[in-house]
Amino acid sequence: MLQSQLFSKTSRQVSADEVSINAKLLIQAGFVDKQMAGAYSYLPLGYRVFKKIEQIIREEMNAIGGEEMIMTAMQPKELWEATGRWETDENIMYKCEDKNGPTVGLAWTHEEAVTVIAKRFISSYRDLPRYVYQLQTKFRNEPRAKSGIMRTREFIMKDLYSFHADEADLDKYYEVVKLAYLKIFARCGLEALVVEASGGAFTKNYSHEFQVITEAGEDYTVYCAACKYAQNREVAQGKVGEACPACAQAKLQEAKSSEVGNIFKLGTKFSESLKLYYTAKSGEQKPVIMASYGIGPGRIMGTIVEVHHDDAGMVWPPSVAPYKIHLLALASSETALSKADQAYSKLTAMGIEVLYDDRQESAGIKLKDADLIGLPWRVVVSAKTGDNFEIKARHQPTSQLLSYSELLNKFSVQ
């Protein structure tokens, strides 16, 4: 991609109103645009990151048998009345009026919708288990949108729903999903803790949250640094400072954290209220056992920025960086430019994602922008580099000079 052609530009200043680091850096670098409180557009650079996160999630969901689909955002009032949530959760749902009154809601989760759809296809123990997921836009009338892209009113969520014949099968799959989730966060460059939390409205059992320790988080996690045992503050009440109940190797400590995913055993709450039953081997009619599993890719992206940045800008993990190499031409001489052009064409032809700063801007601007945008590798061509290319990793202070062939070789083997 030629930077001179990029839709977005970096800006020198960002509003003093923006306090959260993720919003500041993502807006300043032109990755996102704020439409209103809690509603952000993802611009070309930011959307590339977003899609990479989505793809990682897809791969791991597919690997555990998930089938991707997509459900509607608009849903009828009757559907939500059947589970009582039209009234009990009315503060969180956006409701739309049509000629007949407030009959349509914008879905903020899809247990109801997926359960009703499942009724068409699940009727026997032979139809179980089933796993479906979607990456779909949710709407939540948050009482207070905040923290940049971390807590928004419109956001895309990956929600997986599993259907089982019995508790044992659910328990088994629940552990499989847990591992898949940890893989997803690790691939995104995040170390997530599996945190015990209360089951909320769905179940008496605990649920699990996936929390990344960061000052920017809204939650508090009590955890053991030795074995990663963790509970949220609500569950752990007053245990900070005590020895870890799991390994006894360290004392429990508390830190702010950001919730990047959570998983719930729903049991039969939805299958019973919406009448999703199956015929067991014995001929008996039984309610399907369900669970739901959520991840917010946008919140992952915001958390990555919070965890991976320095004073100069963002530092993207290679797995989710919008491009791998930021190629800078720091001179206007024909030879330097043609060298940079040549490297750009060649690397791009090799299938490597390169952002080429070919703009008529000063060296200072290009270097600052490269730090801000935070691609994993910076490659500089200038009068100083002679026939060579200066290469520098974003997270390291030092650079080295490589010949053209060494440069190509370095990225061909990666």
Add this chain to the structure above:
RNA sequence: CGGGGUGUAGCGUAGUGGUUUAACGCGCGUGCUUUGGGAGCACGAGAUCGUGGGUUCAAAUCCCACCACCCCGACCA
């Protein structure tokens, strides 16, 4: 939803002690010179001062209402 704060050019801000042409920086346009840490000179374009009402000879500035945004709290399957 309670408390606090802020709305002035594309962006960031000053001006709030009442006034005539609303100021500065960035960015943008034209020309020339510039390329290793946000270059220089010159000229130029760009603002219903959040919205509505009120007070006054006179309102960006004072008063009222509303809206939006930010922070703290409550909330967050």
